[in-house]
Amino acid sequence: MDRSRLETFSDGVFAVAITLLALDLSVAGPGHGSLGHQLARQWPSYVAYAISFFTIGIIWVNHHGVFQALARVDRVLVFLNLGLLFFVVAIPFATSTMASYLNSGGADAHLAMAVYVSVFELMSITFSAIFLWSMRRGMLHSPLAPADARRAIVRFTIGNLAYIAAIGIAFASPYTALVITGLVAVYYMAERTAAPELEQAGRRADS
Amino acid sequence: MDRSRLETFSDGVFAVAITLLALDLSVAGPGHGSLGHQLARQWPSYVAYAISFFTIGIIWVNHHGVFQALARVDRVLVFLNLGLLFFVVAIPFATSTMASYLNSGGADAHLAMAVYVSVFELMSITFSAIFLWSMRRGMLHSPLAPADARRAIVRFTIGNLAYIAAIGIAFASPYTALVITGLVAVYYMAERTAAPELEQAGRRADS
Amino acid sequence: MDRSRLETFSDGVFAVAITLLALDLSVAGPGHGSLGHQLARQWPSYVAYAISFFTIGIIWVNHHGVFQALARVDRVLVFLNLGLLFFVVAIPFATSTMASYLNSGGADAHLAMAVYVSVFELMSITFSAIFLWSMRRGMLHSPLAPADARRAIVRFTIGNLAYIAAIGIAFASPYTALVITGLVAVYYMAERTAAPELEQAGRRADS
Amino acid sequence: MDRSRLETFSDGVFAVAITLLALDLSVAGPGHGSLGHQLARQWPSYVAYAISFFTIGIIWVNHHGVFQALARVDRVLVFLNLGLLFFVVAIPFATSTMASYLNSGGADAHLAMAVYVSVFELMSITFSAIFLWSMRRGMLHSPLAPADARRAIVRFTIGNLAYIAAIGIAFASPYTALVITGLVAVYYMAERTAAPELEQAGRRADS
Numbered sequence: 001m002d003r004s005r006l007e008t009f010s011d012g013v014f015a016v017a018i019t020l021l022a023l024d025l026s027v028a029g030p031g032h033g034s035l036g037h038q039l040a041r042q043w044p045s046y047v048a049y050a051i052s053f054f055t056i057g058i059i060w061v062n063h064h065g066v067f068q069a070l071a072r073v074d075r076v077l078v079f080l081n082l083g084l085l086f087f088v089v090a091i092p093f094a095t096s097t098m099a100s101y102l103n104s105g106g107a108d109a110h111l112a113m114a115v116y117v118s119v120f121e122l123m124s125i126t127f128s129a130i131f132l133w134s135m136r137r138g139m140l141h142s143p144l145a146p147a148d149a150r151r152a153i154v155r156f157t158i159g160n161l162a163y164i165a166a167i168g169i170a171f172a173s174p175y176t177a178l179v180i181t182g183l184v185a186v187y188y189m190a191e192r193t194a195a196p197e198l199e200q201a202g203r204r205a206d207s
Numbered sequence: 208m209d210r211s212r213l214e215t216f217s218d219g220v221f222a223v224a225i226t227l228l229a230l231d232l233s234v235a236g237p238g239h240g241s242l243g244h245q246l247a248r249q250w251p252s253y254v255a256y257a258i259s260f261f262t263i264g265i266i267w268v269n270h271h272g273v274f275q276a277l278a279r280v281d282r283v284l285v286f287l288n289l290g291l292l293f294f295v296v297a298i299p300f301a302t303s304t305m306a307s308y309l310n311s312g313g314a315d316a317h318l319a320m321a322v323y324v325s326v327f328e329l330m331s332i333t334f335s336a337i338f339l340w341s342m343r344r345g346m347l348h349s350p351l352a353p354a355d356a357r358r359a360i361v362r363f364t365i366g367n368l369a370y371i372a373a374i375g376i377a378f379a380s381p382y383t384a385l386v387i388t389g390l391v392a393v394y395y396m397a398e399r400t401a402a403p404e405l406e407q408a409g410r411r412a413d414s
Numbered sequence: 415m416d417r418s419r420l421e422t423f424s425d426g427v428f429a430v431a432i433t434l435l436a437l438d439l440s441v442a443g444p445g446h447g448s449l450g451h452q453l454a455r456q457w458p459s460y461v462a463y464a465i466s467f468f469t470i471g472i473i474w475v476n477h478h479g480v481f482q483a484l485a486r487v488d489r490v491l492v493f494l495n496l497g498l499l500f501f502v503v504a505i506p507f508a509t510s511t512m513a514s515y516l517n518s519g520g521a522d523a524h525l526a527m528a529v530y531v532s533v534f535e536l537m538s539i540t541f542s543a544i545f546l547w548s549m550r551r552g553m554l555h556s557p558l559a560p561a562d563a564r565r566a567i568v569r570f571t572i573g574n575l576a577y578i579a580a581i582g583i584a585f586a587s588p589y590t591a592l593v594i595t596g597l598v599a600v601y602y603m604a605e606r607t608a609a610p611e612l613e614q615a616g617r618r619a620d621s
Numbered sequence: 622m623d624r625s626r627l628e629t630f631s632d633g634v635f636a637v638a639i640t641l642l643a644l645d646l647s648v649a650g651p652g653h654g655s656l657g658h659q660l661a662r663q664w665p666s667y668v669a670y671a672i673s674f675f676t677i678g679i680i681w682v683n684h685h686g687v688f689q690a691l692a693r694v695d696r697v698l699v700f701l702n703l704g705l706l707f708f709v710v711a712i713p714f715a716t717s718t719m720a721s722y723l724n725s726g727g728a729d730a731h732l733a734m735a736v737y738v739s740v741f742e743l744m745s746i747t748f749s750a751i752f753l754w755s756m757r758r759g760m761l762h763s764p765l766a767p768a769d770a771r772r773a774i775v776r777f778t779i780g781n782l783a784y785i786a787a788i789g790i791a792f793a794s795p796y797t798a799l800v801i802t803g804l805v806a807v808y809y810m811a812e813r814t815a816a817p818e819l820e821q822a823g824r825r826a827d828s
Contacts, residue, residue, distance in 0.1 A: 005214060005271055007626060012222025015633025016430075018710065019641065020226065025714040029721045035729040039736070053710070057703040064626055079396060082264040089225065089260070093232040100236045108242040115246070189700060212421060212478055219429025223637075227433065286603060289471040296432065296467070300439040307443045315449040322453070419628060419685055426636025434640065493810060496678040503639060503674070507646040514650045522656040529660070 003073055006081060007064070013085045014060045017092060021052050024096040048099040048116075051182045052091050055120060058188045059088065059127060066131055071141045080130045087123035094119040102174060113174035114167050117181055121163035128156045155191055159184050210280050213288060214271070220292045221267045224299060228259050231303040251309040255323075258389045259302040262327060263295060265395045266334060273338055278348045287337045294330035301326040309381060320381035321374050324388055328370035335363045362398055366391050417487055420495060421478070427499045428474045431506060435466050438510040458516040462530075465596045466509040469534060470502060472602045473541060480545055485555045494544045501537035508533040516588060527588035528581050531595055535577035542570045569605055573598050624694050627702060628685075634706045635681045638713060642673050645717040665723040669737075672803045673716040676741060677709060679809045680748060687752055692762045701751045708744035715740040723795060734795035735788050738802055742784035749777045776812055780805050 025045055027038045063084075070077075094116045101112035134140060135149060144152070162184045170177035232252055234245045270291075277284075301323045308319035341347060342356060351359070369391045377384035439459055441452045477498075484491075508530045515526035548554060549563060558566070576598045584591035646666055648659045684705075691698075715737045722733035755761060756770060765773070783805045791798035 002275070005218065005275075008215060008629060009218045009222055009267060011626065011630045012219050012426075012429075012633050013226055015426075015630055016223050016226040016637050017229075018706070019634055019637040020230070022638075022710045022714050023641070025711065027718055030725040030729065035718075035722055035732050039732075049711075050707075053707055054703065057700075057706075060630060061699055061703075068623070068626075078268055079264075082261065082268075085225070085264075086257075086260055089229045090232065090256075093229050097234055097242075101242055104237040108237065111242050111246075209482070212425065212482075215422060216425045216429055216474060219426050219633075219636075220433055222633075223430050223433040224436075227437070285475055286471075289468065289475075292432070292471075293464075293467055296436045297439065297463075300436050304441055304449075308449055311444040315444065318449050318453075416689070419632065419689075422629060423632045423636055423681060426633050427640055430637050430640040431643075434644070492682055493678075496675065496682075499639070499678075500671075500674055503643045504646065504670075507643050511648055511656075515656055518651040522651065525656050525660075 003067055003070055006073055006078065007067055010063060010067075010081060010085060011060070013088060014056060014063075017088050018053055018056045018060075020092040021049055021056075021095055024092070024099060025049060042099070044102040045099040047178065047182075048095045048102075051178070051185055052095040054185045054189070055181075056088060056091060058185060059084075059123060062127065062188070066134065069140050070134055072139050074137065074139065077130065077133060077139070080126060080133060084123060084126040084130060087119055087126060090119050091123070098178075102178070109174045110171045113170035113177050117163055117166045117170060117177055120181065120184075121160065121167065124156070124160050124163060128160065131156065159188060162187075210274055210277055213280055213285065214274055217270060217274075217288060217292060218267070220295060221263060221270075224295050225260060225263045225267075227299040228256055228263075228302055231299070231306060232256060249306070252306040254385065254389075255302045255306040255309075258385070258392055259298050261392045261396070262388075263298060265392060266291075266295065266330060269334065269395070273341065276347050277341055279346050281344065281346065284337065284340060284346070287333060287340060291330060291333040291337060294326055294333060297326050298330070305385075309385070316381045317378045320377035320384050324370055324373045324377060324384055327388065327391075328367065328374065331363070331367050331370055335367065338363065366395060369394075417481055417484055420487055420492065421481055424477060424481075424495060424499060425474070427502060428470060428477075431502050432467055432470045432474075434506040435463055435470075435509055438506070438513060439463060456513070459510075459513040461592065461596075462509045462513040462516075465592070465599055466505050468599045468603070469595075470505060472599060473498075473502065473537060476541065476602070480548065483554050484548055486553050488551065488553065491544065491547060491553070494540060494547060498537060498540040498544060501533055501540060504533050505537070512592075516592070523588045524585045527584035527591050531577055531580045531584060531591055534595065534598075535574065535581065538570070538574050538577055542574065545570065573602060576601075624688055624691055627694055627699065628688055631684060631688075631702060631706060632681070634709060635677060635684075638709050639674055639677045639681075641713040642670050642677075642716055645713070645720060646670060663720070666720040668799065668803075669716045669720040669723075672799070672806055673712050675806045675810070676802075677712060679806060680705075680709065680744060683748065683809070687755065690761050691755055693760050695758065695760065698751060698754060698760070701747060701754060705744060705747040705751060708740055708747060711740050712744070719799075723799070730795045731792045734791035734798050738784055738787045738791060738798055741802065741805075742781065742788065745777070745781050745784055749781065752777065780809060783808075 025042075027035065027042070032038060098112045098116035101108045103109070104112075131152065135144060162180055166177040166180040166184075169180065232249075234242065234249070239245060305319045305323035308315045310316070311319075338359065342351060369387055373384040373387040373391075376387065439456075441449065441456070446452060512526045512530035515522045517523070545566065549558060576594055580591040580594040580598075583594065646663075648656065648663070653659060719733045719737035722729045724730070725733075752773065756765060783801055787798040787801040787805075790801065
């Protein structure tokens with residue numbers, strides 16, 4: 001399997017999933033109270049839309065970073081990638097559920113938030129698996145220096161631990177869990193999980 | 208018609224269809240019983256989502272395998288491919304119908320499961336037709352050895368027979384039919400329908 | 415504007431539109447009569463899905479044929495192409511409206527069918543405009559022989575006239591109009607609007 | 622990050638967003654008044670669909686123009702591009718809300734129109750930011766002459782000012798604001814924001 005068609009297909013899934021997120025923004029229409037009130041009441045939908053949009057966006061950026069560094073793709077990686085997309089595709093559902101229950105309070109709000117962060121954590125785990133598998137099996141254009149590999153693993157671990165903490169916290173305070181999930185997105189926009197070294201390796205190989 | 212635009216279009220359809228699957232996961236929202244209860248009650252949706260997702264994923268992987276081995280594409284193949292996509296696009300509908308009727312019991316559950324597996328079988332038949340047509344018309348980069356061609360045909364036949372059996376069994380036990388459908392997906396993740404030999408022929412041609 | 419990104423974008427729109435068609439197949443779920451009855455009652459949806467799917471599929475095939483023959487793309491062509499996509503995107507709406515009104519009888523069924531065929535006719539007109547503009551402005555790799563150009567124009571005209579006839583007939587017998595629309599799809603699967611000569615010109619240029 | 626995968630992903634998002642616009646055209650079906658009446662009553666949906674479709678189309682054309690002129694892409698540009706797509710994806714929601722409230726009159730119609738134009742303005746601002754960032758950071762194949770850069774900035778400013786004016790006017794007359802929004806689309810179809818000089822620079826670099 002060549003790298004480029006795997007990227008085209010994954011880009012398609014990322015693009016559709018990220019666009020479906022916005023379907024949840026719709027209001028009920030005339031006759032359901034003033035529009036201003038309707039728009040204000042669904043603020044969790046906007047926050048959820050923004051966090052999910054940029055989290056998918058970042059995963060896409062990092063996905064690109066890893067795949068650009070790959071010299072070849074084996075069958076296991078193809079199915080690990082399908083596993084990643086499996087959770088990416090579930091994000092619009094998790095986002096919409098979280099947004100509609102966030103303000104309902106009680107056990108439902110806790111559970112909805114825990115489900116939301118869990119989907120992110122599962123996506124993050126499969127992404128880590130893609131990175132580790134391609135590194136261990138020597139599928140990169142040029143192997144990472146041990147220090148670089150360690151740095152990349154530390155970055156993955158930070159995100160994974162933050163999500164796991166947020167899942168636990170969701171059962172005490174869903175709002176705090178939501179803030180943590182947003183902060184993970186901000187963290188990954190600043191720090192690159194896919195290791196800058198990896199991207200450079202990919203760039204050298206492509207030119 | 209060159210191969211690459213056919214692949215781009217097909218990848219787009221696969222990507223949209225696989226993402227639309229998750230639309231069916233949505234819950235009714237606050238005021239329809241506890242969220243935990245709602246999520247638990249719709250377990251058939253998760254199973255259906257997983258089986259349909261990985262079945263489309265596998266067809267996509269095998270589609271890629273066959274097209275990579277093609278030296279040229281004729282007009283019949285273009286329309287056979289449209290036929291394949293016709294059934295791929297129907298999978299979200301079949302999945303959602305099956306999931307909502309599975310636990311309703313009786314004739315409706317039987318029929319919904321039979322429709323679900325039938326769409327898979329029709330997809331499988333058109334995929335087999337694509338493979339056979341391109342092989343018989345000499346459109347491959349390098350012809351398959353007779354033994355390899357036989358092995359590929361055996362693999363297709365196993366999947367087709369399993370689906371046909373599952374359609375019949377659906378009218379006795381939809382749950383058993385569902386398990387068989389899932390096992391076909393697992394079987395094709397381990398065994399490659401599109402014949403490893405085919406993929407190697409494609410790889411030789413591309414490099 | 416280079417040809418390839420125009421094709422990628424158009425392929426994306428074709429792929430999403432063709433996949434959204436199937437959203438209209440969904441049944442109401444348990445508690446709305448037997449599933450068999452529900453599935454049987456919505457036969458217009460299946461017919462509409464099949465005709466719309468293959469009509470979009472054929473336009474995509476012919477779109478590819480024309481664009482492959484283009485040596486360059488000007489700004490007018492970019493907007494003519496947007497015009498074509500404008501009507502392609504409206505097809506799922508027109509299909510779903512036609513399917514839900516076909517059996518309602520009377521003026522509504524007539525109007526729904528006329529709207530359905532009109533969207534096809536508008537799509538067909540913009541496609542003809544793309545072909546004529548690129549031919550007249552000398553944007554093809556190699557100019558068509560006058561006889562070939564005439565043949566292509568005859569093929570376009572046949573489809574356009576058949577659609578216009580079907581729009582009129584829709585107000586007398588929507589079922590007859592539906593059959594004509596289906597026959598146009600079959601005609602274009604056999605005969606190529608985009609002129610085989612055009613495709614050959616494109617192939618010579620690409621290799 | 623290489624330019625081509627950024628373009629593929631963006632094209633996918635543009636294609637899905639532009640196609641989802643048409644979901645809002647759907648009518649309620651038999652039993653909700655005559656079809657002719659239903660279709661006529663929802664004329665704001667057609668106008669909204671047309672304006673949003675061509676506005677997204679033009680942004681896509683100009684997006685292509687800018688990216689074709691880029692010699693390289695940095696991380697800031699990747700996230701500016703995600704910001705642009707964030708607002709593109711919100712357009713179907715804004716379009717559907719505007720269309721359903723336009724004829725409701727009073728404060729709701731004003732607010733819905735202001736939200737609609739605001740999403741366009743935010744999209745326009747992020748697009749301007751992409752253009753300015755890539756120009757200032759010297760990421761173009763060949764730098765723009767000062768006069769050309771000024772001309773491009775004037776074109777951006779005209780659109781941005783027109784949108785800002787339309788947001789204010791929306792609170793007095795939503796219909797006037799709608800007309801202005803449509804005129805901006807027409808203006809950008811005639812005049813190219815992305816500067817013809819930019820596109821020529823891109824073409825020189827690609828050939």
